[in-house]
Amino acid sequence: MKKCMTLLLCLSLAVAALTGCGSETEKQEGKIGGEMNLYTWDGMFPQEVLSGFEEETGVRINYSNFDYDEDMLAKLEETQGGDYDFVIADDYIIELVIAEGLAQKLDTAKLENYNNLNPVFMSQFYDPDNEYTVPYGAGIPLIVYDPALTDVEITGYEDLWNPALEDNVAITANYRVINGIALKTMGESFNTEDLSVIQAAGDKLLELAPNIRVINDSNTQDYVVSGEVAAAFLYTSQVYTALNARDDLEVVYPSEGLGFGIMAGFIPSDAPNAEAAYAFIDYINRPENAAKCFEYIGYYCTNKAAEEFISEEMKEMIVLPEGVAEGEIIQNISQDAEDLHAEIWNQFKSACD
Amino acid sequence: MMKNRKSNWALLAPMYVFTILFVALPILYMFLLSFLTRAEVWGVDFTFTLDNYKRIGEPLYLNTFVESLKLAFLSTLLVMLIGYPYGYFMARMSAVWKKRMLLLIMIPFWTSALIRLYGWIIVFRTNGVLDKLLMGLHITEEPLKLLYTYPAVVVGMVYSLLPFMILSVYSSAEKLDFTLAEAARDLGASSFKAFWTVSFKLTLPGLLSGVILSFIPSMGLFFIADILGGNKIVLVGSVIQEQLTKGRNQPFAAALSAVLMVLTTLMIRIYRKVTGTSELEGLV
Amino acid sequence: MKTKKWCFVYVGVITAITYIPILVTVVYSFNESKISSVWEGFSLKWYAELFQDRDLREALINSLILAVLSCFFAVIIGTSGALGMYKKKSRLNDAVGYISMLPIMIPEIILGMVFLSVFSLMGLPFGMVTLVIAHTTFCVPYVYSMVKARLVGMDKSLEEAALDLGASGVRVFFDVTLPLIAPAIWSGVMLAFAMSFDDVVISIFVTGPRVNTLPVKIYTKLKTGVTPEINALATLMLAITILLLIGAHLIGKKKNK
Numbered sequence: 001m002k003k004c005m006t007l008l009l010c011l012s013l014a015v016a017a018l019t020g021c022g023s024e025t026e027k028q029e030g031k032i033g034g035e036m037n038l039y040t041w042d043g044m045f046p047q048e049v050l051s052g053f054e055e056e057t058g059v060r061i062n063y064s065n066f067d068y069d070e071d072m073l074a075k076l077e078e079t080q081g082g083d084y085d086f087v088i089a090d091d092y093i094i095e096l097v098i099a100e101g102l103a104q105k106l107d108t109a110k111l112e113n114y115n116n117l118n119p120v121f122m123s124q125f126y127d128p129d130n131e132y133t134v135p136y137g138a139g140i141p142l143i144v145y146d147p148a149l150t151d152v153e154i155t156g157y158e159d160l161w162n163p164a165l166e167d168n169v170a171i172t173a174n175y176r177v178i179n180g181i182a183l184k185t186m187g188e189s190f191n192t193e194d195l196s197v198i199q200a201a202g203d204k205l206l207e208l209a210p211n212i213r214v215i216n217d218s219n220t221q222d223y224v225v226s227g228e229v230a231a232a233f234l235y236t237s238q239v240y241t242a243l244n245a246r247d248d249l250e251v252v253y254p255s256e257g258l259g260f261g262i263m264a265g266f267i268p269s270d271a272p273n274a275e276a277a278y279a280f281i282d283y284i285n286r287p288e289n290a291a292k293c294f295e296y297i298g299y300y301c302t303n304k305a306a307e308e309f310i311s312e313e314m315k316e317m318i319v320l321p322e323g324v325a326e327g328e329i330i331q332n333i334s335q336d337a338e339d340l341h342a343e344i345w346n347q348f349k350s351a352c353d
Numbered sequence: 354m355m356k357n358r359k360s361n362w363a364l365l366a367p368m369y370v371f372t373i374l375f376v377a378l379p380i381l382y383m384f385l386l387s388f389l390t391r392a393e394v395w396g397v398d399f400t401f402t403l404d405n406y407k408r409i410g411e412p413l414y415l416n417t418f419v420e421s422l423k424l425a426f427l428s429t430l431l432v433m434l435i436g437y438p439y440g441y442f443m444a445r446m447s448a449v450w451k452k453r454m455l456l457l458i459m460i461p462f463w464t465s466a467l468i469r470l471y472g473w474i475i476v477f478r479t480n481g482v483l484d485k486l487l488m489g490l491h492i493t494e495e496p497l498k499l500l501y502t503y504p505a506v507v508v509g510m511v512y513s514l515l516p517f518m519i520l521s522v523y524s525s526a527e528k529l530d531f532t533l534a535e536a537a538r539d540l541g542a543s544s545f546k547a548f549w550t551v552s553f554k555l556t557l558p559g560l561l562s563g564v565i566l567s568f569i570p571s572m573g574l575f576f577i578a579d580i581l582g583g584n585k586i587v588l589v590g591s592v593i594q595e596q597l598t599k600g601r602n603q604p605f606a607a608a609l610s611a612v613l614m615v616l617t618t619l620m621i622r623i624y625r626k627v628t629g630t631s632e633l634e635g636l637v
Numbered sequence: 638m639k640t641k642k643w644c645f646v647y648v649g650v651i652t653a654i655t656y657i658p659i660l661v662t663v664v665y666s667f668n669e670s671k672i673s674s675v676w677e678g679f680s681l682k683w684y685a686e687l688f689q690d691r692d693l694r695e696a697l698i699n700s701l702i703l704a705v706l707s708c709f710f711a712v713i714i715g716t717s718g719a720l721g722m723y724k725k726k727s728r729l730n731d732a733v734g735y736i737s738m739l740p741i742m743i744p745e746i747i748l749g750m751v752f753l754s755v756f757s758l759m760g761l762p763f764g765m766v767t768l769v770i771a772h773t774t775f776c777v778p779y780v781y782s783m784v785k786a787r788l789v790g791m792d793k794s795l796e797e798a799a800l801d802l803g804a805s806g807v808r809v810f811f812d813v814t815l816p817l818i819a820p821a822i823w824s825g826v827m828l829a830f831a832m833s834f835d836d837v838v839i840s841i842f843v844t845g846p847r848v849n850t851l852p853v854k855i856y857t858k859l860k861t862g863v864t865p866e867i868n869a870l871a872t873l874m875l876a877i878t879i880l881l882l883i884g885a886h887l888i889g890k891k892k893n894k
Contacts, residue, residue, distance in 0.1 A: 035847075037846035037847070039846065041857050041858065041859045041860045041861070042853075042854050042855075042857040042858045042859075043857075043858040043860065043861040043862075043864075044860060044861070047689055047690060047691075062846050062847050062849075063692050063849070064844065064845075064846050064847075064848075064849050064853075065841070065849065065853055065854060065857035066841055066857060067837075067841060067856060067857045067859055071841055071842065074750060074753060074842070075753070075842070078753055078754065078757040079757075079763070083763070083845065083846050084846055217859070218858075218859060218862065218863060219672075219673065219862050219863055221672070221862070222672050222673060222675075225672045225675055226672065226675055235860075237860060237861050237862060238862065241671060241672070241862055244671070245670060245671065245672045245675065263860075296861075297860065297861050298861065299860075
């Protein structure tokens, strides 16, 4: 027993030694210093940009993560907008964060690079007057298919219902998005609160069930890349990864209308080191840094000035094509409508089995 | 005598204090939540209601409980059949091999569950390792499409729960004096009879705790079904998760969890009644 | 007593099967492609990325500290609790024993959210302290139930004989009781360590801004996709574990000579 315990301790020490633990925060004159608590999903910034910021400002970044937007909201509620300095999350949750008074107003005068931001992604429903947020990446879920595996020529969501695609479609697991495409095929809005319309879309969605092979939110692109399915409905970064892996795949901008999502950053109301957060926002919005970030995360670039720094082959994937900006964003809807969506979703999932 | 009682309280104190403060209180809070109404944006309003429990009565939600029970039963049964002999044989090995096997069986479980599941995906996927093997041996003619089916989920569940059973059986069989069984055999009992009348009875506590340790988490486990089953089997756990996140409905999620807890407890009580292992009073 | 050959064969086959996904992970850690299901050729680039990732290293260390501490407390609480309840049966003991099992009975996400609220009400600072408390709650059941099962039907006369012979309670514990229950404690620790080292959901809720754990880092690459970097990490840890075990084995052999 004792031996085993010693072994366990040895193991931890060995790993610690091997990987070289050390947290050096140097303080130098003229630098902001201190710590900045960054709170978002993992993998949202290239290490190069994070290190560059630390070197330039002397601020140590503590990068902590959540998985669901709601987990982040729960944490901010409990800490009353404290603990974290800069948060990046999805559009709809930011509307709630602001409504709950958990974000602070931005002083854009402190942001030299504020004008680099692309206005297409600003003044949205969650922050109509751009008082609280800066956009960081946008996405449009698209259909990707393998022409070698199916004869169906896919042009819109409706084609996913084609019986020729039986057991051959992969979709993401966000029910507002998936129920939403059923709504779109009926010419309705993602955000309709009309329960009878939502129910009708639900009935239509059930007919899609025989075609569904897998529902998954993470690495959904793998299924279409490996040939497990012929068609997949993917988030932007997944489309980007899929196309980088196989250029013979076809991308479809569905004819019924596009969905649109924006991620944005804000400073919580009681942030311990707001000054560092401002410096960080400014740093990531320098055109060359922003270009690095968006090439890394594979979302549409929300920084206009950065576009010229993005390499040619990536440009077509992460610079928003003209005219596409008409996409509809999924917003918060009434509780009854939301509940109905959730119920429809569970019925749909069971029907897929 | 007096001294003995005192020392007994010293033994119990950490368990009592810790359990009451950090388990009983949070669970009580969860029960409280289940009788409240959700607030407009976030959190709860302190208005008493039974609606959350009434809603569970809807066929949609009842069905998720049935699905969860079905999967948990099937997984636990298979885990029992595979894990019991393993733990039992392990206990009969020499001291050196016991230690080795104990580590050998645990090492895979020290890597992330997600990584292990991705490993299974590569094995199971169409034209993956298994398909290539089976077709190479001419056992099957075409890809099986095993992934995202019920059997794939069951394999994943059994795989994840196996160590609970093995280690439980092992730690109770390890103290067995195997000479007893041998003596029985020397006296003319068949191998099987010797095992059944002597060894099995004595390892029953280990088997029971193994079943409990596998069954309990299997009721709430859902990420295996999500990943290997392609999200197509709806379990209580995933409904709870959805209600807490997208639905922002803490009270309903709390009510679902409370019912799940009661149901699991009930199953274990019934199991204990049926197997007649009342000496394990207190282990749920 | 000879262990039959087929026992070894059975144990061997099952063990081999449990290693299948691990071996796949090891192989794919050298995969050039970012897509885990497509083999594109041999590459060490994920190892290179791993060594550049400071956050991941820190998270790994945090996870090890967390798992060791949680197991330590779980052993103390679980073992002493099981012993105390074994010595004297009562309804109250049964109830507390039952409650201690609850954390593994409900899905982690609700437990995490409830912990978040309750810890916040208690005024505990989010970070390593809350992580250790939360992890201990779900580590205790493994140690407790293992020890409990081991104690059932155990001969009380040994302990009593030792006490009669004048040994002190503490000595009896360390010389008689502990060796008897050690395999059960060790089994419990093995499971508890694995559960703590792999926990994501509860950790996300109860951690603070400065402490990140490895599984949280791995699972929260939601927006950009999980990369084979984690395969490289798993392989590296597997290699270290095995090297250490071989080392311990060799040292043990030398001593025995």
